[in-house]
Amino acid sequence: MSPAKRLVTWQLRARFAAGLSAMYAAEVPAYATLVEVSEQVNADHVARHPGAERYGSLRRVTAERHGAIRVGGPAELADVADLFAAFGMLPVGYYDLRSARSPIPVVATAFRPIDPDELARNPFRVFTSMLATRDPRYFRPGLRARVETFLGRRHLFDPALLARARIIAAEGACDAEEAEAFVAAAVAAFALSREPINKSWYDELSRVSAVAADIAGVGSTHINHLTPRVLDIDELYRRMTARGIAMIDAIQGPPRTDGPAVLLRQTSFRALAEPCLFRDRGGAVSSGTLTVRFGEVEARGVALTPRGRARYDAAMAAPDPAAVWGQYFPSTDEQMAAQGLAYYRGGAPSKPVVYEDFLPASAAGIFRSNLDSDARPADGSDDSGYDAQWLAGAIGRDIHDPYALYQEASG
Secondary structure, three states, X not given: OOOOOEEEHHHHHHHHHHHHHHHHHHHOXXXXXXXXXXXXXXXXXXXXXXXXXXXXXXXXXXXXXXXXXXXXXXXXXXXXXXXXXXXXXXXXXXXXXXXXXXXXXXXXEEEEOOOHHHHHXXXXXXEEEXXXXXXXXXXXXXXXXXXXXXXXXXXXXXXXXXXXXXXHHHHOEEEHHHHHHXXXXXXXOOXXXXXXXXXXXXXXXXXXXXXXXXXXXXXXXXXXXEEXXXXXXXXXXXXXXXXXOOEOXXXXXXXXXXXOOEOEEEEEEOOOOEEEEEEOOOOOEEEEEEOOOOEEEEEEOEOEOHHHHHHHHHHHOOOOHHHHHHHHOOXXXXXXXXXXXXXXXXXXXXXXXXXXXXXXXXXXXXHHHOOOOOOOOOOOOOOOOOOHHHHHHHHOOOOEOHHHHHHHHHX
């Protein structure tokens, strides 16, 4: 009798990403259009630019996705960490969107593979935001207590799913015959719920932030957006607009230049009104709409060193970053490498280490661009204590340092 076939974590991760993509396309049809246009742009770009695949093969870029979810507190985030570990996705980086130019009351990490070979096989990432209920500028003591009570009563994931995920993570694989059911259950956990929403509670949280309402105003979590990768985001923006898709006003991140692409550029189509059910104080249920989900797309460049990132931050602080870009960054990879501004494998400028992470300013900009309005934090000091060390302790896992990973990959 032959042994049962086993699927390792990257194979499970590829199935998980594909399953989420299929579900999201069914829920948000404009996302299917975004994927179609992205694939066309990528194929055309590679055909016109022979060196384009140095940032990743066409196969990898076509399959590449990142997702975004939102959770209410550290216990839920710890459960997410357990589930994603079964897919070889570990927490990398700490992001505080409260400090962005367009502040959002969340802190975040991203779950992704950390080994270069694993990234090459399937680089699926999930940017995971956690509601900052400890921040008194957003949540007064009474509201914080009610929010945390609400969060403490809900369960985002089936305990059996989490238990199985922990076993798969420990073993690094599972039987092929089990994989289909496990992946399907994991995908289903992030479907948009159709359960009626308590309207007065949702509206109260909306006055704090639309994002707060999306996190703690409902009984479950869901994929907030799913993001394909494109090699020419400006062309993608033009083609989507030509198809009549309403895009946000700008591409977030560094400007387009003639020099090496750096870090991450992002844009999206605007959040669409989706049908939902609301329950009023008397228990009556009525139809309504929510606009919380959108279709994001990204273009990735070379990862910057701390020295390069300092220059990037200085350039982006200018009123017109494109006008001053040349004062901060040279026009060739050779000069970037020589000045220690970016990571290259073996120091070879022809082998850039692709940026695998996120920019909090861009993330907050995308979030806000998809909101009709949003509240601002109240005046006062932040004594919440949120930082990377706190987050690591709260979920009981190391938060990997992106710079250390890029340094290792460049070795």
